[in-house]
Amino acid sequence: MNIKKFMRCSPLLLVLLVAAGSASAQANLEVNTPAIAALQASMQQRHAELAPLFGNGAVGLTRDGFVALRDANAVSLAQRPQVNALVAAENQDRAALYREIARANGKPEWENEIRNTFAQRWIDKAQGGWYYQNNAGAWTRK
């Protein structure tokens, strides 16, 4: 019988099993905390006001995971303070969100990488016509 052959292969099998195990152990990041849920709800509510500003190009998605006033002329003079306040509040929530996710996973040092991951995903999921900063920092219409 080729039991000898099996014995030789078994360490390899073990390696595969361990590799699979370690891959599944890190399959999820903890995001179900009250702090994260509160930030999410606040941002969801604000999005009703931000969506038209993304749509007309007044506000765009930055390459570092935040939002910015891109074209002040797309907003009437009277509306500008309100838009600025929206952008500031959104960025405050976003910064807190990235920090909270890192903290919830016991890895505050992951904050920047989490922010970069979000930056990419916000842009990937943005609607056509919205503006985002490309890797060179230039505003680009999706």
Place this chain on the structure above:
Amino acid sequence: MRSLAARIALASVLLIEGCVTINIYFPAAAAEKAADKIIDEVWQLKNPEKSAVPPAK
């Protein structure tokens, strides 16, 4: 033969340690999944009510 088995065993130990080391690094795929989940909710990209409504006939 024996030395080959020993070498494979050593290689597997190194690999296992490698797996442990990898866990210290940023879990990019898990972060992407978490980001997608949160963005979908903030931007209401997946509306469960929409899919729950049966097609009108």
